[in-house]
Amino acid sequence: MPFDVFLQVLLAAVFHAAWNFGARRVSGNVGVIWFGQFVGSLICLPFAIARMSAETSLLDLAWICLPTGILHAVYFWMLAQAYRHGDISLVYPIARGTGVAGTAVLAFFLLGEQLSLTGFSGILTICAGILLLGLSGKNVQANNRGIVMALCTGAAIAGYSLVDKRAVGQINPVVYGVGLWLISAVLFAPAALWKYPNEVRDALKNKKRYILLVGSGSVGTYLVILFAFQRANVSYVAAVREFAVVIGAALGFIVLKERFTAAKAWGIAAIVLGLVLVKAA
Template identity: 30%
Template sequence: MDSSIFFAVLAAAMLHAGWNALIKIGLDRYLSVCLIQIGAGVAATCSLPLLPLPETAAWPWIMLSALLHIGYNGFLAHAYKYGDLSQVYPLSRGSSPLIVALIGVALLHETLSWGQISGLLILVTGIWLMALRTQKDSPFNTPLLLTALTTASFIAAYTLTDAVGARVNGDALSYAMWLFATNGLVTLVILVAMRGTTVLGKLGQHWKGGLSGGVMSLMAYSIVIWAMTLAPVAVVSALRESSVLFALLIGRLVLKETLPALRILSCVVILLGVVTLKLT
């Protein structure tokens, strides 16, 4: 992978970990995720006067991606009813690159070298290691696995959708900004339909955190969309999920969370996968 794309996606992974750290802002997890997506929509909308309209062929992909993000939010929040963050997050984020790789090769006719396949598998293995139970974790159960894997399917679906949409549009930045603006609006409409207008007051109390997280989310995924127009989607998808490594480092260095030996091992494996992807 070209160095500029490689380091850009790593920067996106850091930003992704950063906005996920802001989810704990005093709301339930579903509201927090929705608030950040609405914040990203507001930030994206401000940039629209400076950007061209997407190509007509790109709009179906934008609308499909917005709907898939709604499904992702719902199943992610549902998964947390059955398992802990340390289990749900790596199961869902770690499984999606494999789905992207399988479908990407079949539908997008992308080819991966053995080195890229090796790096992807090593990185995913490291992420899955994080899901292994510690004494503080809840036991694994069928609903946890099903909802986490369904969440992974939604992640893979919107990733592939946006890869195709951005390529069809021919302008990754325009596609990304219109996607976020559309996604923010759809998220707001569905949220109000589900919980009523009183939810707006709850969101308003945390608008600063929502806007900050939204800008970080906007920057992170815009970089990923740009990278997917230049590099194999499966490789970009796997490298993006190294965000779990940065999330652990934020938890240890900023939040002073403990780092069990198993988590340290997973960090080493993820780092080995990242290096392998860079060298192939």
């Protein structure tokens, strides 16, 4: 994996963990997540317009972005539900770990990606570390619903990662990213307005800074990942960005005072080792 791409994905992981932590701080407020998608899209919209090819019509762009827009809407919905029923140190690692494993398997069968032994070992080590982080302690029995939602979130991550890897080979990542976020926000709207109207009002009235954090953080972070998809295997990119799990766990321990255990320490060590192996692949 090219060193500059590796650093690029690590940086994206830090910002990814930050906006996820913001979402957790508002208990997965649906309004914050929904408005955040619009805000992030609008921030990047001028850059997307400047890079849009004259040969690409809005209808063509909509068709290209629709599959990933649907998957991202599912992802955000499941993530919000998972944060309602589980601690960030439980939900976040399970969701991301499922995404890593699912991406590697699907990329092999559907995209024909070949992994080196070192790279494959790194991905397995990262997944093992994520499991140690997420499944240690007593929270597992107490948050079964949160775990189910986290697994569904991971499945959505694997799905949109593969779709996006193919798409950025056809269209500029900025144009594609803004398109997918706008479509995701539109598809997310009925659920947000119908099921959680009070949260939507509360977000707009009292949580504007979290809207900005989640919106700019999620869109900006994923644009970096889309550019990385152009230059590296989707399996490796998906694995390296899980450095965010370490950051998320650290924020949970330091800020939220969640319990630190030996198993979680081993989990962090395994993820770091896995990152080294993937970088060497």
